[in-house]
Amino acid sequence: MLALQILIDGFAISALYALGATGFTLIFGVSGVLNLSHGAIMVAAAVAAWAAASVLHLDIYTGALFGVGVALIVSFATYFAVVKPIQNSRRIPNEEKEIFVLTGTLLWGIMIQELIAYFFTNNAKTVLPIVEGVVDIFGNRTPRNNIFTALVCCLVIGLLWLLVNRTRTGKAVLAASMNPRGVTLLGLELTQIYIVVWGIYGILAGIAGVLLGMFLGVSSYSVGPLTASAFSIVVLGGLGSVSGSLIAAFVVGYLETITAYMISPAYRTIPALLLLVFVMYIRPQGLLGRR
């Protein structure tokens, strides 16, 4: 009974983690950028969806779309205002660009977080779920929203797979992650590919953020933990490997759910952190990472 409950509850949160981490790893794979404003973008999407519903009085669907749209805009702003200037800067030596991008996006994330706190306070906000009510799965009362969340996550990840593997744009993105110089030699503009990737990332982070807002609720305090969890899932799976992140997301999601149910919710994050340290020692490149 408990096992089934863990299975159902863990699936929704794992799918959500997977969606959040996919965009993060995609950006790293293609442009080598670790975007530490990730959590802030997710929270911005959720708060925008919440504000659309409760301040602007839009209906739930428009609100959710509004949230995703805001995430898309913030994602482009991150690229054009922070990441691109650092990548193109001639005053920053190449080998130090990585740490500058980390510091820059970190500061950018804090700025977004503080703006959200300033305009919408620090209180936790829950976005009204699109589907309501509960269903009974073999005696387990499960909110319909859990199932909806899991379904949307799987659907979006499936669409992403189709986009990357079956369309011309997607193949260009894939090629850029394998060999940027080769792509340039084939006459594709690398900057355009980056813009496409940041767009995909914005939409993914936005959907994940809005779903998270419906599922658990968010506040500006969630920014740090969200970034940290995406970061650890991605490193656990192997930086830049999308399938690795998916596996890692489910490992982390279930590990957290099991701990919360079997031991105590207070220890929720500890086993995942221990696992991460363990994997770093045994296999520093992550589960499916290449070096």
Place this chain on the structure above:
Amino acid sequence: MASFFSSRLFFISLVCVVIAATLPFYVSGYILGLLTVAFYFGVFAMAWDLLFGFAGEVNFGPTFLIGTGAYTAGILNNQFGWSVYLCILLGALASVVAGFVLALPALRVRGPYFGLTTLVAVLMLQNFVVVFADLTGGEIGLTIPDVITINAGANYWIALGFMTVSAAILYGLSQSPVGLVLQASGQDPVQAGALGFNIVKHKLAAFIVSAFFSGLSGALLVFYFGTASVGTVVDVAVGVNVIVSAVLGGRRTVLGAALGAIFLIVAGEFLRPTGELATFIVSAVALLVVLFFPGGFLGAALSREARS
């Protein structure tokens, strides 16, 4: 070394320290208290700069070292009532052990992987503090019975003296042959190794020195505050402040990191009337510096001096 004592930087620093030392005679206790905290923060930032600027290790967890030192000192004082100075010393030693533990993965993994390991170390310490609330005071914080002194002026001089001595040691180290080897191994480990330098040994030494100063400063800060809490010495946000200070002041300058920390703390206080926007403004200024003056305050000044 001799050229350093006749350099402009040395005179400017000397004048700054002398002026700073006279502050308690004509400045209010409020400003002294602010600067006391800023000086301890300066040591955090300088210790971080030694690791990042020279050894090239992106340490996202300066607060792991700071927190270990601070909490060890605080708990020993709280539980056993040992003397303040013994507790501070043991705190610094505990931090050295923590630095050693943190350095082990650093010698295996690099770049973002190492960054994450250090971040995880902070999260683990934070969880530890919350879970073992009986020992650590949990989220409310640990009360510490003893303080070094309650005189604001004396506290200020201790902090200033400590920062000056630390700065001298860390700066001296960074300009010494050891510092150059560290810098080389940070920029190109393979080539530095090929030239016959033991990179592992040097990086381990950098970690231990950085941990010692971080822990010592953390322990002193705890005895100044009279309390240790996650929000003041462990939280990731504190670590972010340390990193921002070092980047603002100028990486690879050591002294710049202290300047950055003082700027950050004082600016945060001046912006207090703006309420919640204070952090936003400080982050925005820091981002602009990162984007337009990547060398930081001191980096920009030094390169201008070098050019003229």
